Amino acid sequence: MKTANLVKILLTVSLVSAVFLAGCTDVSGGGGCAGPSAQGWSGFVPYKQVLCFGSMEGRVIAVNPAARSDNKTFPVEGEWAYLIKIASPGAACGAMCGSSTSASNMGIYATPVTSGELVYAGTYSGKIYAMNGDKGVVRWVYPREGYETVGGVVGNLATDGQSIFFGSSNGKLYALDALTGDYKWEFQTSDKIWTSPAVDSGVVYTGNYGGNIYALSAEDGKVIWEIKIPSAVASAITVSGGNLYFGTFDRYLHALDKTSGQEKWKVSGGNWFWAAPVVKDGVAYCACLDQKVYALEADTGREVWQFSAESPIVSTPALSENTLYVASNNGKLYSLDIKKGTMINSASVGFTVYAPLYADGATVYVNARNHTVYAVDMTKGSIIWQFASNSIGN
Amino acid sequence: MIDIWNVAILNPMLNGLIALSEILGKNFGLAIIVLTVAVRIVLIPLTFKQTQSTKAMQSLQPKLQELQKKYARNQQKLQQEMMALYKEAGVSPLGCMWPLLIQFPIWIALYQSIMQALAATPENLLLLSQHLYSWDMVGQAIPLNEMFLGLKLSQPDPTMILAILVGGTMWLQQKMVTPPATDPKQQQMTSMTTMMMPMMFAFFTLSFPSGLALYWVVSNIIGIGIQYFIGGGWGYFTFPSLRPQPQATTQPKIEQKGSQDGKKGQN
Incomplete structure (x- = not known):
């Protein structure tokens, strides 16, 4: 009986461990027993001669492609890096962390935006930073020191030059003065906002996880229209022509009239349209987690062509002239002829890609999940240079 | 192997849990409770068998102790005699383990389903997309309402x-x-x-x-x-x-009381 008891105890302990190991196994490399940790997947925004992006270590970094190509020591020629530290990680790791106030860093999902000489970054820890684009010196932070954070910022920031707009996990859409960071207005929605707002002609469009789409006045946040759809918004909202385009968790891509919110058309894919649709010359290019890219007539939703990649597509494609650049999750890059949907060339960075792509001519910039930024020459299908963001010291 | 696990066990349970949450008015906390109750009810025969096996093992305890005393210096003989005793009684020393082992994959799947469905971070949400069926009900339930009785279920x-x-x-x-x-x-x-x-x-x-x-x-x-x-x-x-007092401490008290009474009587 003693032996049986011991066997039972050992077996139970080992099986419990197996349960936790099974739960802690993270196929995407994030780590952590509650699944992949929040590491972010920011894209790039150009500022003068540098490209600014948020790294998985919680830095806002400006890299100069020319300097990287020459393999110069970072930082040179307009380059800089700013590490965003968060105090009291208790909110992120629970009661186990107690009331620790030691600084930590956290990934950045929002692709930075620029306005004038400032670069703006939103963090998952719930703060907005405005930095001087030339030196990376912080101009202002919202909320101000001593005030509570606003809830995780996952979607991109949007700006009309006067204001910065961003959605938060607390379900609010905020508008701040772009120059000073002063609070302008906020709009409380019914659920959390993880998608990117879009601003066009004095109107801010946003969707939340309650399946609501809002058109708000950029001036004062007053509701212009509001609609409820059956499922929550999965992708960023793209405004083009007279329409809004976005994907939802019920596997549809929607086109709404931007003045009334009335649905114009919707098409279904084999999985979520997570990447933001890219629209050009009356065609919407929509990447899907079903591994396909759909080219749809922007006014009717009729399919023009579709292209199959090797794995699901999370990354928002980039357009440059008549070529569409697409990255699938397995790190494979494709250049596609936007008229026919045929593949012109392909390349691979060899690591998972979730972040939106940025294209400058035939050079595509990729922020891969191995903490490395790649510049890829898509005419040759080869990597020009790579830069490990985690190689920067604190 | 992971694919078989996902397709045969994890995905059905995960999608079932999410669909259940939609049916229960987008209440994921209630869905966890209902599914846990359902799984435990389905597993009752196994739980019953496990209890029976444990009881049978416990009933052999006195005989096993006798054997352990008797063959304390001969481990080989002890093992033989113990096995013979198990055989005679019709129980297996690991018999109470099998129902537990069968239950574990289901618990692991339930555990993984809850962890994945809650999708606390955007990375989790992306991971979830690869496990979902194309049911409208599932698509409309995502992302799940994580609030339940004041608790944030993903935190x-x-x-x-x-x-x-x-x-x-x-x-x-x-x-x-x-x-x-x-x-x-x-x-x-x-x-x-x-x-x-x-x-x-x-x-x-x-x-x-x-x-x-x-x-x-x-x-x-x-x-x-x-x-x-x-x-x-x-x-x-x-x-x-209701716990009985240990004999060693109660007996002297009674004796003491008796002797005191005797003394009283003498007085």
Whole structure:
């Protein structure tokens, strides 16, 4: 009986461990027993001669492609890096962390935006930073020191030059003065906002996880229209022509009239349209987690062509002239002829890609999940240079 | 192997849980409770078999102790005799383990389903997309409403309430099925193991999503209920007030009382 008891105890302990190991196994490399940790997947925004992006270590970094190509020591020629530290990680790791106030860093999902000489970054820890684009010196932070954070910022920031707009996990859409960071207005929605707002002609469009789409006045946040759809918004909202385009968790891509919110058309894919649709010359290019890219007539939703990649597509494609650049999750890059949907060339960075792509001519910039930024020459299908963001010291 | 696991076990349970949440008015906390109850009900025959096997093993305890004394210096003979005893009684020493082993994959799947469905971070949400069926009901339920009774199911409970509930219910369940040992050394080990698991889980509760802790609490309460009805009452758990006083301390008191009475009588 003693032996049986011991066997039972050992077996139970080992099986419990197996349960936790099974739960802690993270196929995407994030780590952590509650699944992949929040590491972010920011894209790039150009500022003068540098490209600014948020790294998985919680830095806002400006890299100069020319300097990287020459393999110069970072930082040179307009380059800089700013590490965003968060105090009291208790909110992120629970009661186990107690009331620790030691600084930590956290990934950045929002692709930075620029306005004038400032670069703006939103963090998952719930703060907005405005930095001087030339030196990376912080101009202002919202909320101000001593005030509570606003809830995780996952979607991109949007700006009309006067204001910065961003959605938060607390379900609010905020508008701040772009120059000073002063609070302008906020709009409380019914659920959390993880998608990117879009601003066009004095109107801010946003969707939340309650399946609501809002058109708000950029001036004062007053509701212009509001609609409820059956499922929550999965992708960023793209405004083009007279329409809004976005994907939802019920596997549809929607086109709404931007003045009334009335649905114009919707098409279904084999999985979520997570990447933001890219629209050009009356065609919407929509990447899907079903591994396909759909080219749809922007006014009717009729399919023009579709292209199959090797794995699901999370990354928002980039357009440059008549070529569409697409990255699938397995790190494979494709250049596609936007008229026919045929593949012109392909390349691979060899690591998972979730972040939106940025294209400058035939050079595509990729922020891969191995903490490395790649510049890829898509005419040759080869990597020009790579830069490990985690190689920067604190 | 992972694909087989996902397709055959994890995905059906995960999608079932999400669909259930939609049916229950987008209430994921209620869905966890309902699915946990359903799974525990389906597993009742196995739980029953496990209880029976454990009882049968316990009934052999006196005979096993006799054999251990008798063949203390001959381990080979002891093993032979023990196996013969098991065979004669028609029990297997690991018989009570099989039902437990069969239940574990289901618990692992339920555990993984809760963890994945809650999708606390954007990365989790992306991971979830690869496990979902194309049912409208599932698509409309995502992302799940994570609030339940004031708890944010994707985050650890900031209070200690869930940790105490998880630890307490698990300890009670263990006490109900763990027989008191006669040997002091064995008693010490039993006490330690009875405390170890609940403390371990209470500790996990502090850092895991409270949705998972909710599942543990519900599962433990159902386990206590099943044990109460199948095992016939509270089993080996005794309420402090009903615990018999140890003989060694009560006997002298009676004697003392008697002698005092005698003295009184003499006076």
